[in-house]
Amino acid sequence: MTEQTPVNETTAVKATPTLPDAQTVTEIEHYTDRLFRFRCTRPASLRFRSGEFVMIGLMGDPHPETGKRKPLLRAYSIASPSWDEELEFYSIKVQDGPLTSKLQHIQPGDEIILRPKPVGTLVHDALLPGKRIWFFATGTGFAPFASLLREPQTYEDYDEVIITHTCREVGELTYGRDLIESLKTDELLNEVIGEGFWKKIKYYPTTTREESPKMGRITDLMKSGEAFKDLGVEPLNPESDRAMICGNLAFNLELKEMFEEYGLEEGANSKPAHYVVEKAFLD
Numbered sequence: 001m002t003e004q005t006p007v008n009e010t011t012a013v014k015a016t017p018t019l020p021d022a023q024t025v026t027e028i029e030h031y032t033d034r035l036f037r038f039r040c041t042r043p044a045s046l047r048f049r050s051g052e053f054v055m056i057g058l059m060g061d062p063h064p065e066t067g068k069r070k071p072l073l074r075a076y077s078i079a080s081p082s083w084d085e086e087l088e089f090y091s092i093k094v095q096d097g098p099l100t101s102k103l104q105h106i107q108p109g110d111e112i113i114l115r116p117k118p119v120g121t122l123v124h125d126a127l128l129p130g131k132r133i134w135f136f137a138t139g140t141g142f143a144p145f146a147s148l149l150r151e152p153q154t155y156e157d158y159d160e161v162i163i164t165h166t167c168r169e170v171g172e173l174t175y176g177r178d179l180i181e182s183l184k185t186d187e188l189l190n191e192v193i194g195e196g197f198w199k200k201i202k203y204y205p206t207t208t209r210e211e212s213p214k215m216g217r218i219t220d221l222m223k224s225g226e227a228f229k230d231l232g233v234e235p236l237n238p239e240s241d242r243a244m245i246c247g248n249l250a251f252n253l254e255l256k257e258m259f260e261e262y263g264l265e266e267g268a269n270s271k272p273a274h275y276v277v278e279k280a281f282l283d
């Protein structure tokens with residue numbers, strides 16, 4: 001008689017990965033009918049810099065003639081920091097989107113595909129030393145900053161960390177707000193980075209289509225000077241300020257134009273400068 005090991009859903013999934021580069025979903029939280037976050041296992045060999053993105057996805061539907069299934073992959077910022085033993089992603093749900101129409105239904109124990117080749121420009125290496133770092137996000141563009149806000153280097157390199165997040169509706173701010181709030185009581189981060197590290201953060205959430213304490217696009221609030229007055233800081237300047245931008249294309253372009261007027265130069269991994277930009281999605 002051979003000894004039997006009890007099989008439960010999790011061990012069954014781990015024992016027989018059905019997808020190439022499979023990782024197992026461990027946790028899911030839905031925020032609105034358009035936004036959710038999930039965590040999954042991290043390949044032991046995956047090294048990345050906080051702020052980078054990877055390709056993730058699911059197997060597509062079988063081809064109507066051949067029956068073959070191909071991976072359906074999309075770029076996703078890793079929302080967890082580089083030291084985390086799991087990976088976190090913050091995702092849109094596009095109801096007719098090839099990937100997210102399916103991805104929004106994943107459950108703990110399910111598998112996703114993760115191509116372990118992290119890349120991206122929203123990394124500390126692409127910026128020159130400075131005093132204050134700004135993170136500018138719209139919508140799911142908050143994801144890389146969810147990583148960088150939990151990255152010790154952010155607080156080692158800068159005296160002040162300003163995060164702005166512009167969304168249409170109040171519910172779309174929840175993920176970011178909860179995450180920033182959680183930093184205050186995160187024992188590990190307070191121990192590793194230093195007690196009260198989170199006091200360096202100034203959080204500036206705004207909405208454009210639903211009533212909230214601060215209404216308006218961050219770009220307009222900066223142009224009018226209101227954002228700087230609220231935050232108690234001077235407009236950005238190349239001596240002290242560094243910035244990372246992640247939003248829709250129009251937002252990115254508008255901020256880039258404003259930054260050039262402030263005298264800031266765009267940086268890259270190969271040539272660090274004053275600010276870096278990445279698209280939150282293609283359009």
Ligand SMILES: Cc1cc2nc3c(=O)[nH]c(=O)nc-3n(C[C@H](O)[C@H](O)[C@H](O)COP(=O)(O)OP(=O)(O)OC[C@H]3O[C@@H](n4cnc5c(N)ncnc54)[C@H](O)[C@@H]3O)c2cc1C
Nearest residue numbers: 074075076077090091092094097098099100140143280281
């Ligand atoms: C560098 C990079 C990093 C990205 N990181 C993330 C991330 O961390 N989280 C995330 O949810 N998406 C991210 N995206 C977008 C992602 O790659 C997919 O587009 C998204 O998952 C939708 O996939 P889909 O196949 O369902 O629809 P797609 O066919 O890819 O998109 C359909 C349409 O939905 C809209 N759309 C797509 N993505 C978004 C979004 N994030 N927010 C608002 N509208 C959107 C656009 O109008 C797009 O034309 C990133 C894209 C790039 C280029």
Ligand SMILES: NC(=O)c1ccc[n+]([C@@H]2O[C@H](COP(=O)([O-])OP(=O)(O)OC[C@H]3O[C@@H](n4cnc5c(N)ncnc54)[C@H](OP(=O)(O)O)[C@@H]3O)[C@@H](O)[C@H]2O)c1
Nearest residue numbers: 138139140166167168207208209217218219248250251254
């Ligand atoms: N969010 C929703 O409730 C919703 C619902 C259904 C479908 N969609 C579709 O989903 C897609 C993405 O929507 P999204 O809301 O995630 O992202 P989005 O359209 O990029 O908007 C996110 C936030 O960025 C602001 N913004 C846009 N352009 C800007 C600029 N140039 N400068 C500064 N701020 C700017 C928007 O303000 P404004 O409001 O002023 O544009 C909004 O507050 C769109 O095609 C949309 O039609 C969205």
